Amino acid sequence: MTEFDLYLALGDSMSIDFYPAADAGRDGRIGRDTIGAAALLYENDSELFPDFARHDLKSFLPSIKHINLTFDGATTFDLLDPERVSSFPEYRGRALVTLTLGGNDLLQVISRKGRDDSVDLTKAVVELTKRYEEVLTIICKKLPTSTVILTTVYDPTDGTGVLPTSSPLFDSALPIGYLHTYNDYIRSCAAKSPFLLADVHKHFDGHGALCGAAEKFWYWKPSPIEPGYRGASEIRRVWLDALGF
Helix, strand or coil: CCCCCEEEECCCCCCCCCHHHHHHHHHCCCCCCCCCCHHHHCCCCCCCHHHCCCCCCCCHHHCCCCEECCCCCCCCCHHHHHHHHHHHCCCCCCCEEEEECHHHHHHHHHHHHHHCCCCCCCHHHHHHHHHHHHHHHHHHCCCCEEEEEEECCCCCCCCCCCCCCCCCCCCCCCCHHHHHHHHHHHHHHHCCCEEECHHHHHCCCCCCCCCCCHHCCCECCCCCCCCHHHHHHHHHHHHHHCCCC
8 A cells, every 4th residue: 555645636526525515415414514525535424434434545544634626617727727736735755646627628618519619529628638638747747756546527417418407508418429538538648657547437327317216326416517425425436446445
């Protein structure tokens, strides 16, 4: 087991606490507010998830520090913003980084395509992959001895292109093929050191629009592009698997 002494979480709402906490509240569950994927990886909520008791970074590595810089709506543009980059720690120790990024970029360009048919989705995905690579370059420069877990983007439509609940922004089938292209790119990046792959897209398949039962649904019902508390735990599970913990 690698003896990490810092855990840095970067990225979007796949990692944050808000939606999982809201979901647990809707279900009448009792638990703390910090139950997003990044928070659970660092320290499990044993009341909500007894199966993960003492199966977290804090239990494995008691001295590890945690910095969570994830935020709702994060895009590659945000993580390349100079002010945002300046908030990344410069660290030469043994750091673990989780990255959830790119889903909002795709949703934004798909939304623009709905208003402007001239938008070239293929070109947009190519540009997205270039920005993602720039983000990775910055992470490796700031934390040169880090281990970085790259996370594929889940698909709440389960390949159908149709979200489980209606949305005024996405009232027609989504072009899911572009998500597959982007996830394939992330998989290719993860084949290179110092990156690991957390294939959340694969793990979540069948737990969205086609799940068939409420207990198998891993998204936040009011807006199923967000993870529910079960989903946050499952993202954490894939990260732990990637680490071999």
